[in-house]
Amino acid sequence: VAPTGPTIVQTLLAPVLDRYDVVLLDTLPSLGVIVRNALVAAQLVIIPMQTEPLSAQSVSLMLDQVDFMRRSKLNPDLAVAGILFTMVDTRTNISRDVMEYARTTFGDSVPMFKTTIPRSTRVPESQARNETILTYDQHGKVAQAYRALAEEVVRATA
Template sequence: MTAKRNETAEQLTGFEVAPNGPTGRPRTVFAVPAPLRGHGPARIISLCNQKGGVGKTTTAISLGAALADYGRRVLAVDFDPQGALSAGLGIASHDVPNIYDLMLGTVKDAKEAIQQTATPNLDVIPANIDLSAAEVHLVNEVAREQILARVLRQVKDDYDVILIDCQPSLGLLTVNALTAAHGVLIPLECEFFALRGVALLVETIDKVKDRLNPALELDGILATMYDSRTLHSREVLERVVETFGDKVFETVIGRTVKFPDASVAGAPITQFAPDHQAAEAYRQLARELITRGAIA
């Protein structure tokens, strides 16, 4: 029975199928993507979850680097006042043009705020604590939910994908990120309290889709900090798959101390520990997104 099921899955996907993965589905070996003949316009993906510490910034950094390694031109936008994405890539965020300046219009040209990282094809627009004042300054602006979209419109033709690392809230900044995006990726820690908030986030996504951005799609839910040794992690992942089905990525990110070590080093996990299973997991996620058509 299992052999027949795997054979059918292989015929449908066109990829080699291995034994079942953590999500309970046949594990697909996603093919290495072919090089692109041209670049742009970018597909914009917001990484959102109102709960902190679920792996949004780690995913933005590691996924961006993995896509860059596959020849995609990537722009990572730090949209969190904590500036963790900027720090995690070793990028200066103070005394330089940043996303706050672009949102307020004190810097007009978005290209002035873009910084190159040590990873070829991966650029960053940094953020710092100043961004925390943006909601106060923008509250009386006309079309305040669309300011980030107008900023990114200037540079979207230069990239294949733009990843927005959102702050852990559902305030005006996150609504801006959802209004600017084509898709949403939800990193979800395999823990019960993280699971409880997903329904509220999906409701917010639906409201933005209905009122501000009809093109917005849920690209998928990424299980993070998974520990196969604990029954709790396995039960949470099973519950997520039961609820969201194919919207849950087959790729699962395990818990490891290599992520904070890479952050301290200011480098993506794919460079800090390229042979580690965590680096391979993010390379698989990049391949899965490309296979799904979420990224060219």
């Protein structure tokens, strides 16, 4: 019998979890069934935030979902590792303004990663070739940023 309901991902991962130190679930930017299932299975959540004005609303919605997971006892120990700024272009005022707004709005209650992921045309190029940015442009600024993020997460969770 196939698993159903909000614990599908958790049920499917259970038999293999002891084989891995870390399991990453990268979901679509939505609040649908798959994301809710991932939140039930997760220990930590990294909330990506594009440096665009409407992105703060998405962060608020995700924080509400995390709070719901805790209150409903679906995942009472779920924690937010932090907000990760993505598609950052520090040459623009809007990127800087959105990051400052997020720090002001969420900074007291939600950690912010020091690492930011820069905007780069290399990302959609890698996607078009069906390659990760780490293989497509392994020495590029985005790949370096993701490596720095991994190190930051490991340090924070050690």
